[in-house]
Amino acid sequence: MIQPVRWSDGVLELLDQTLLPNREVWLSLVRWEDVADAIRRLAVRGAPAIGIAAAYALVLALGDVRDHQEADQRLSEASRGLSQARPTAVNLFWAIGRMNEVWNAHAGQALPDAQAALLAEAARIHDEDVEGNLRIGAHGAELLPAGCSLLTICNTGGLATGGYGTALGVVRSAWERGKLEVTYLCETRPLLQGARLNAWELLKDRIPYRLLVDGAAGALLRAGKVHAVLVGADRIAANGDTANKIGSYTLACLASRHGVPFYVVAPLSTVDKDTPSGDRIPIEERDAHEVLAPLGCPAAPEGTDAWNPAFDVTPAELITAIITEWGVLRPPYETSIAEALA
Amino acid sequence: MIQPVRWSDGVLELLDQTLLPNREVWLSLVRWEDVADAIRRLAVRGAPAIGIAAAYALVLALGDVRDHQEADQRLSEASRGLSQARPTAVNLFWAIGRMNEVWNAHAGQALPDAQAALLAEAARIHDEDVEGNLRIGAHGAELLPAGCSLLTICNTGGLATGGYGTALGVVRSAWERGKLEVTYLCETRPLLQGARLNAWELLKDRIPYRLLVDGAAGALLRAGKVHAVLVGADRIAANGDTANKIGSYTLACLASRHGVPFYVVAPLSTVDKDTPSGDRIPIEERDAHEVLAPLGCPAAPEGTDAWNPAFDVTPAELITAIITEWGVLRPPYETSIAEALA
Numbered sequence: 182m183i184q185p186v187r188w189s190d191g192v193l194e195l196l197d198q199t200l201l202p203n204r205e206v207w208l209s210l211v212r213w214e215d216v217a218d219a220i221r222r223l224a225v226r227g228a229p230a231i232g233i234a235a236a237y238a239l240v241l242a243l244g245d246v247r248d249h250q251e252a253d254q255r256l257s258e259a260s261r262g263l264s265q266a267r268p269t270a271v272n273l274f275w276a277i278g279r280m281n282e283v284w285n286a287h288a289g290q291a292l293p294d295a296q297a298a299l300l301a302e303a304a305r306i307h308d309e310d311v312e313g314n315l316r317i318g319a320h321g322a323e324l325l326p327a328g329c330s331l332l333t334i335c336n337t338g339g340l341a342t343g344g345y346g347t348a349l350g351v352v353r354s355a356w357e358r359g360k361l362e363v364t365y366l367c368e369t370r371p372l373l374q375g376a377r378l379n380a381w382e383l384l385k386d387r388i389p390y391r392l393l394v395d396g397a398a399g400a401l402l403r404a405g406k407v408h409a410v411l412v413g414a415d416r417i418a419a420n421g422d423t424a425n426k427i428g429s430y431t432l433a434c435l436a437s438r439h440g441v442p443f444y445v446v447a448p449l450s451t452v453d454k455d456t457p458s459g460d461r462i463p464i465e466e467r468d469a470h471e472v473l474a475p476l477g478c479p480a481a482p483e484g485t486d487a488w489n490p491a492f493d494v495t496p497a498e499l500i501t502a503i504i505t506e507w508g509v510l511r512p513p514y515e516t517s518i519a520e521a522l523a
Numbered sequence: 524m525i526q527p528v529r530w531s532d533g534v535l536e537l538l539d540q541t542l543l544p545n546r547e548v549w550l551s552l553v554r555w556e557d558v559a560d561a562i563r564r565l566a567v568r569g570a571p572a573i574g575i576a577a578a579y580a581l582v583l584a585l586g587d588v589r590d591h592q593e594a595d596q597r598l599s600e601a602s603r604g605l606s607q608a609r610p611t612a613v614n615l616f617w618a619i620g621r622m623n624e625v626w627n628a629h630a631g632q633a634l635p636d637a638q639a640a641l642l643a644e645a646a647r648i649h650d651e652d653v654e655g656n657l658r659i660g661a662h663g664a665e666l667l668p669a670g671c672s673l674l675t676i677c678n679t680g681g682l683a684t685g686g687y688g689t690a691l692g693v694v695r696s697a698w699e700r701g702k703l704e705v706t707y708l709c710e711t712r713p714l715l716q717g718a719r720l721n722a723w724e725l726l727k728d729r730i731p732y733r734l735l736v737d738g739a740a741g742a743l744l745r746a747g748k749v750h751a752v753l754v755g756a757d758r759i760a761a762n763g764d765t766a767n768k769i770g771s772y773t774l775a776c777l778a779s780r781h782g783v784p785f786y787v788v789a790p791l792s793t794v795d796k797d798t799p800s801g802d803r804i805p806i807e808e809r810d811a812h813e814v815l816a817p818l819g820c821p822a823a824p825e826g827t828d829a830w831n832p833a834f835d836v837t838p839a840e841l842i843t844a845i846i847t848e849w850g851v852l853r854p855p856y857e858t859s860i861a862e863a864l865a
Contacts (some may be wrong), residue, residue: 203821220545285846334738353820365830367738368823370710370737373817373822376814376823377824384827390827391830392828393827393829393830394710394831395712395816396676396738396769397649397830397832397857398837399770399835400769400772400829400832400835401775402838403772426736427736430745431700431738431741431742431777434741434777437780444816449574460643472718473718474732475715475822476817476820478817478820480710480718480719481719481734487733487734488735490739490742493742494745515798
């Protein structure tokens with residue numbers, strides 16, 4: 182199973198996703214600041230994966246502390262620093278929150294015991310994610326017709342999670358159950374996660390796929406070639422509005438127009454019950470250079486400015502269902518989400 | 524005025540658009556076969572520009588013929604060869620047809636006179652296109668509100684035409700009349716004509732613009748930042764269905780959902796009255812490599828296949844109006860198009 186994050190004897194190892202598919206380089210990190218940097222520069226990306234990486238980063242942060250007081254201070258500093266690495270994916274804040282709760286619950290224990298509990302929690306967050314994805318895959322595959330063709334955007338596979346994947350996990354699961362004919366991959370500009378990462382994963386697993394430019398999605402849907410659109414999520418508001426990779430909202434509009442189901446696929450850790458609706462989700466705007474120079478090769482003339490939001494928000498009314506490890510959530514999402522969280 | 528095609532003393536000069544914006548290289552061509560090749564590899568592109576280039580190519584084809592019989596044979600051979608260069612843009616066939624008519628009308632004249640008439644016709648096709656574009660710009664600007672922000676895809680400027688442009692001509696015209704705030708440019712994968720060519724033209728003319736990835740169009744429209752979407756056309760069927768750069772149909776769906784007008788901007792030479800509807804327009808599929816390797820830099824792993832249609836078809840019902848040199852055509856297009864052609 183493709184897993185982009187692993188813990189090995191006090192070292193956090195991350196598969197550097199900026200170098201895929203050409204080179205498979207593992208980073209060995211021992212400082213939380215370097216993990217924050219890896220999150221910022223997308224060496225590790227995907228909402229669940231950055232949550233897991235941040236959890237382990239907090240373990241690293243406490244690696245050499247001498248007492249509880251120093252540990253508290255360091256944990257608070259690292260939690261703040263990691264929270265600022267990226268603003269949209271809520272799994273980051275969720276994982277940091279869980280780790281802090283566990284730490285506080287062990288305040289009275291010996292330092293090594295508390296540290297061990299913290300590491301155990303990070304591993305639990307990781308393991309739960311993988312198990313959750315397998316359940317998500319099963320729930321998702323049930324919704325799909327036999328012989329189906331799917332369309333997806335960005336990478337939501339093993340690389341974006343603890344392993345197996347969310348939307349790409351459903352693709353895997355549909356394939357394992359003999360239901361999948363082909364998966365169409367939006368290349369996902371500006372950073373081409375579809376072309377670089379999804380293709381890399383599916384090629385490894387010998388699952389049939391075909392790449393297209395993001396603008397071709399309309400023509401593909403109009404040609405009746407797609408039975409369902411599957412996307413991941415970086416944050417799901419309490420009403421079901423969903424922030425995900427830029428281009429997801431465009432796919433949702435197209436799916437709606439062509440009567441094709443549009444599924445958001447994500448673990449419940451992606452739900453932010455404190456954000457009532459999508460217009461309250463902070464959207465990261467990244468450097469214009471990502472647009473101006475695909476893969477670092479300059480396309481536009483010097484002096485050009487670009488608008489580069491990393492995410493967009495799909496309103497709940499365009500989402501056919503939200504596929505979680507808990508089950509398939511249907512509208513009205515206020516109710517079904519609250520029920521799943523309870 | 525930016526003009527990508529010029530005739531100079533028996534030589535056809537083309538600005539090689541594959542090298543823009545980094546290098547401005549002019550090709551000097553004296554064989555029709557080299558013009559066909561330039562059309563195929565997109566050194567000259569844009570429906571009106573390839574029509575003009577093909578017209579001059581037919582003049583080149585007859586450059587060294589000794590008699591009418593040889594000329595007839597050469598014209599027929601070159602017409603066939605140029606017609607096969609690209610399948611979708613109808614202006615190519617339209618220009619070749621016009622040139623053949625003029626040739627046939629001069630069948631009884633001395634060879635040099637007939638050749639001179641042929642060159643005059645090519646120049647007329649070129650001049651008419653520029654004049655038409657200026658009229659198109661005026662008609663288009665009238666439709667737009669003051670202080671407007673526009674969204675466009677691909678390059679439809681001077682580079683795609685005899686000069687001034689169609690959809691980008693309307694942008695120019697709106698700017699000249701003080702009505703334009705900013706133009707958003709879809710980068711237009713796979714070949715990035717928006718980033719490479721539109722940006723190059725607007726930078727030269729100091730018209731404000733901002734680039735975005737194609738997938739961000741939905742978020743832009745949802746944010747209410749666009750007052751009209753303008754696209755060019757490679758072929759307009761008799762019922763108004765329009766083939767244009769891949770991604771145009773996606774924009775039309777988005778414009779419709781957000782209540783924003785979607786204008787097709789093209790000269791009447793783009794109308795194909797013999798094609799009743801869009802499903803009869805042949806759509807060129809180009810090499811997967813264009814998708815797999817943006818600007819030639821490999822993105823996807825080896826062994827990946829891509830679906831790469833160069834165009835898509837927007838059905839007439841999504842088109843608010845077709846802006847031509849003759850005036851603004853409104854639905855039902857069967858009637859308004861027939862009227863404009865008559």
